[in-house]
Amino acid sequence: MPAADPSKIHTLFLDAFNRADVEALVELYEPGAALVTRDGIVTGHEAIREAYQHMLAGRPSMELETRAVVESSEGLAVLHAGWTYHRGGTSTPGLSTEVVRRQPDGRWLFVIDEPRTPV
Numbered sequence: 001m002p003a004a005d006p007s008k009i010h011t012l013f014l015d016a017f018n019r020a021d022v023e024a025l026v027e028l029y030e031p032g033a034a035l036v037t038r039d040g041i042v043t044g045h046e047a048i049r050e051a052y053q054h055m056l057a058g059r060p061s062m063e064l065e066t067r068a069v070v071e072s073s074e075g076l077a078v079l080h081a082g083w084t085y086h087r088g089g090t091s092t093p094g095l096s097t098e099v100v101r102r103q104p105d106g107r108w109l110f111v112i113d114e115p116r117t118p119v
Contacts, residue, residue: 002105002106002107002108003028003100003107003108003109004106004107004108005108006069006071006077006079006100006102006108007066007069007079008108009028009079009098009100009108009109009110010064010066010079010081012024012028013025013028013064014062014063014064016028017056017061017062018061018062020056020059022049022052022053022056023049025048025052026045026048026049026052028109028110029045029048029109029110029113030101030103030109030110030111031044031045032044033045033048033109033110033111033112033113034111034112034113035047035048035051035110035113036112036113036114036115036116037051037055058087058088060085060086060087060088061085061086061087062083062084062085062086063083063084063086064081064082064083065081065082065083066079066080066081067080067081067082068080075101075102076099076100076101076102076111077099077100077101077102077108078097078098078099079096079097079098079099079100080095080096080097081095081096081098082094082095083095083096083115092117093117094115094116094117095115095116096113096114096115096116097112097114098110098112098113098114099111099112
């Protein structure tokens with residue numbers, strides 16, 4: 001089920017992440033999207049796929065709460081979320097900022113995804 005409004009992309013992301021479904025995660029991104037990782041910025045489906053394969057090794061889980069959605073009339077939106085990443089008995093909190101764009105078919109996809117942990 002595609003994201004019919006910008007905030008729904010977080011629900012789809014969380015479900016795919018917690019199922020460790022790399023392909024479902026990749027489908028939430030535009031072909032040229034950018035994802036910020038611990039090692040830098042990756043762009044494009046193949047690089048995003050590799051990043052999630054690495055990130056999901058060991059079957060971590062995540063909690064995510066949408067905190068703000070700012071939608072423009074031009075088919076773009078900025079989302080902010082608080083999240084907690086759980087892996088191997090360790091929990092890491094963080095914040096994220098994402099830019100999503102409405103596609104011609106009405107679904108919303110990530111253009112830029114920047115999860116970050118507090119300093």
